[in-house]
Amino acid sequence: MKAVVLLSGGLDSSAVLYQAKTDGCECYAISFDYQQRHRRELDSAAAIAHQASVVEHQVVKFDLRLWGGSALTDNAIEVPQHRSISEMQDRIPVTYVPARNTIFLSFALAYAETIGAERVYIGVNALDYSGYPDCRPDYIQAMQEVFRLGTKQGREGKQISIFTPLINLKKTEIIQLGNTLGVPWQETWSCYAGDDVACGVCDSCQLRLAAFAELGLKDPLPYAQI
Amino acid sequence: MKAVVLLSGGLDSSAVLYQAKTDGCECYAISFDYQQRHRRELDSAAAIAHQASVVEHQVVKFDLRLWGGSALTDNAIEVPQHRSISEMQDRIPVTYVPARNTIFLSFALAYAETIGAERVYIGVNALDYSGYPDCRPDYIQAMQEVFRLGTKQGREGKQISIFTPLINLKKTEIIQLGNTLGVPWQETWSCYAGDDVACGVCDSCQLRLAAFAELGLKDPLPYAQI
Numbered sequence: 001m002k003a004v005v006l007l008s009g010g011l012d013s014s015a016v017l018y019q020a021k022t023d024g025c026e027c028y029a030i031s032f033d034y035q036q037r038h039r040r041e042l043d044s045a046a047a048i049a050h051q052a053s054v055v056e057h058q059v060v061k062f063d064l065r066l067w068g069g070s071a072l073t074d075n076a077i078e079v080p081q082h083r084s085i086s087e088m089q090d091r092i093p094v095t096y097v098p099a100r101n102t103i104f105l106s107f108a109l110a111y112a113e114t115i116g117a118e119r120v121y122i123g124v125n126a127l128d129y130s131g132y133p134d135c136r137p138d139y140i141q142a143m144q145e146v147f148r149l150g151t152k153q154g155r156e157g158k159q160i161s162i163f164t165p166l167i168n169l170k171k172t173e174i175i176q177l178g179n180t181l182g183v184p185w186q187e188t189w190s191c192y193a194g195d196d197v198a199c200g201v202c203d204s205c206q207l208r209l210a211a212f213a214e215l216g217l218k219d220p221l222p223y224a225q226i
Numbered sequence: 227m228k229a230v231v232l233l234s235g236g237l238d239s240s241a242v243l244y245q246a247k248t249d250g251c252e253c254y255a256i257s258f259d260y261q262q263r264h265r266r267e268l269d270s271a272a273a274i275a276h277q278a279s280v281v282e283h284q285v286v287k288f289d290l291r292l293w294g295g296s297a298l299t300d301n302a303i304e305v306p307q308h309r310s311i312s313e314m315q316d317r318i319p320v321t322y323v324p325a326r327n328t329i330f331l332s333f334a335l336a337y338a339e340t341i342g343a344e345r346v347y348i349g350v351n352a353l354d355y356s357g358y359p360d361c362r363p364d365y366i367q368a369m370q371e372v373f374r375l376g377t378k379q380g381r382e383g384k385q386i387s388i389f390t391p392l393i394n395l396k397k398t399e400i401i402q403l404g405n406t407l408g409v410p411w412q413e414t415w416s417c418y419a420g421d422d423v424a425c426g427v428c429d430s431c432q433l434r435l436a437a438f439a440e441l442g443l444k445d446p447l448p449y450a451q452i
Contacts, residue, residue, distance in 0.1 A: 062288040099336035102376045106332040110325035134376040142371040149365040150328045 002117035003163075004028050004108045007057070009044030011208055012123035012166055014188045015174050017052050018181035019165045020121045027054045030111055032104060033061040034097075037194035044189035051184055060107050101134035105143050105162070112160045113151045120147070121163045127170055140164055171211035186220040200225040228343035229389075230254050230334045233283070235270030237434055238349035238392055240414045241400050243278050244407035245391045246347045253280045256337055258330060259287040260323075263420035270415035277410055286333050327360035331369050331388070338386045339377045346373070347389045353396055366390055397437035412446040426451040 003025035005017045020027050029052075031045040042059065049057035101124065108120045124135040133139060144162050148154040166174055178185065190208045191198035198205050200223035212219040229251035231243045246253050255278075257271040268285065275283035327350065334346045350361040359365060370388050374380040392400055404411065416434045417424035424431050426449035438445040 060288060062286060096378060097336075098339035098378070099332055099376060102335060102372055103329070103332040106325055106329040109328060110323075113324035133378055133381045136375070139372070139375040142368065142375050145368040146328055146365070146372055149362070149368050150325060150360040152322060152324070152359055155359045 001119065002026050002028060002055075002112075002115055003119040003121055004030055004112045004115070004117050005054070005121040006104055006108055006123065007031050007045045007049060008123075009041035009046075009048060009189045010123075010204075011171075011178070011183075011185065011188050011190055012125060012174060013045075014048045014183050014185075015178040015181065016121050016123040016165055017048065017054070018178065018183045020119070020163070021052060022181055023163075025119060025121075027052065028111065028115060028117065029054045029057040030104075030108055031057065031059045032107070033059055034100075035063050038189070038192050039194070040191070040196065041189040044187055047187045048184070051187060058111060062103075096132055099134070101132075101139075102143070109147055109151065109160065113153050116153070117160060118158070119161050119163050121165070123166050124164050125166045125171075125174070126168065135167075137164075137167060140167070171207055172214050175211055175215060175217070188221070195224070197222055197224045199223070227345065228252050228254060228281075228338075228341055229345040229347055230256055230338045230341070230343050231280070231347040232330055232334055232349065233257050233271045233275060234349075235267035235272075235274060235415045236349075236430075237397075237404070237409075237411065237414045237416055238351060238400060239271075240274045240409050240411075241404040241407065242347050242349040242391055243274060243280070244404065244409050246345070246389070247278060248407055249389075251345060251347075253278065254337065254341060254343065255280045255283040256330075256334055257283065257285045258333070259285055260326075261289050264415070264418050265420070266417070266422065267415040270413055273413045274410070277413060284337060288329075322358055325360070327358075327365075328369070335373055335377065335386065339379050342379070343386060344384070345387050345389050347391070349392050350390050351392045351397075351400070352394065361393075363390075363393060366393070397433055398440050401437055401441060401443065414447070421450070423448055423450045425449070 001024060003020045005020050005027050007013045007017055007029040008031065017027060017029065029049040031042060033042055046057065105122065112120050124140065126136050140162055147160045147162060151160065153160060190204045192202040192204045193199040198221055200209065205223065209219060227250060229246045231246050231253050233239045233243055233255040234257065243253060243255065255275040257268060259268055272283065331348065338346050350366065352362050366388055373386045373388060377386065379386060395403065416430045418428040418430045419425040424447055426435065431449065435445055
């Protein structure tokens with residue numbers, strides 16, 4: 001059974017790739033070069049894809065900076081630092097990129113239909129990223145309907161199903177899951193800041209570090225500040 | 227009121243752009259350079275956007291050839307010629323590109339949310355292109371739900387609505403509509419073959435020519451063969 005796995009190179013999508021393997025899928029990874037500031041994650045995606053022995057790893061390139069509007073793609077907006085977890089969860093964050101998961105899932109759908117895959121895996125999470133509209137179950141359900149109606153394969157009754165194994169997990173539970181699956185965390189990348197060493201103080205680094213700490217584990221990735 | 231208009235440079239999307247203008251919208255056109263063989267349509271899109279005095283015309287570039295599987299992007303598959311209209315409508319055609327409208331609408335959604343547009347116009351047509359799964363009303367309805375749930379703007383109750391003014395029109399009716407709107411047909415491009423002059427014998431040229439002929443009108447575009 002073939003599966004397309006959305007792989008950013010971060011902690012969540014890496015865990016999802018290992019989950020898809022464990023589910024018995026032949027995995028086809030897809031990553032996106034959208035001129036994100038934290039381009040280091042693309043190297044991590046390639047390293048993880050290699051370690052997980054995927055059948056193929058496609059990197060789709062396009063330019064979302066055209067539209068600005070997010071701290072992840074617009075150099076004029078600062079990536080927040082040193083915020084508390086409750087501040088992060090307060091509202092839709094500046095790191096929100098308009099329609100990002102919709103674009104990602106659309107390309108994954110095209111890839112899945114071309115190779116005849118039955119599944120698309122995505123590491124969305126409704127808890128730690130509650131601020132993002134396109135990480136919630138009702139949104140995934142709506143995309144599932146698009147997958148069914150928007151493809152030749154779906155119209156012919158061979159549904160391409162969206163799998164979201166992390167959707168109801170806390171970050172600590174994702175790390176526990178990844179540990180049982182053997183995810184090489186030292187190869188993953190979460191930092192939004194765009195430097196060569198993870199900053200340790202952006203929202204993404206903080207959420208990751210807090211989760212490892214809560215489990216009494218050490219994150220094997222080096223950080224500039226902790 | 228701002229509107230994003232998907233503009234391929236073809237007859238249908240050009241009519242849609244003029245319809246959006248007539249509806250009182252400030253128009254932002256978006257086109258896609260996906261390494262399609264019929265790249266001439268991008269020049270047509272630029273010419274039409276200019277003539278229609280759009281506020282902005284974005285061309286998003288990405289590579290769908292990665293996946294092959296369609297005569298429009300895979301040089302190894304022949305574009306059908308000299309087929310009868312009933313043969314064209316028989317089944318999902320080889321010119322089908324997996325998830326193409328889903329990818330296009332996703333980028334349009336990102337653009338719409340970034341500029342604060344209330345509408346996205348797309349020239350899908352359920353009659354002449356009945357073979358394409360992603361041109362049908364139920365598919366558009368599913369994407370509308372993604373627009374609502376997958377964006378910050380939609381979650382806050384400011385819906386971005388998908389307008390499909392051509393969905394129930396026949397090609398002849400689209401031409402009649404375009405004539406009343408003043409669409410400059412000579413600037414549009416429909417041919418799939420990828421040459422400098424429209425071939426006149428691919429499905430797309432044939433449908434267009436047949437519609438002009440049925441109305442007793444002359445298509446102002448030059449053709450290699452008629």
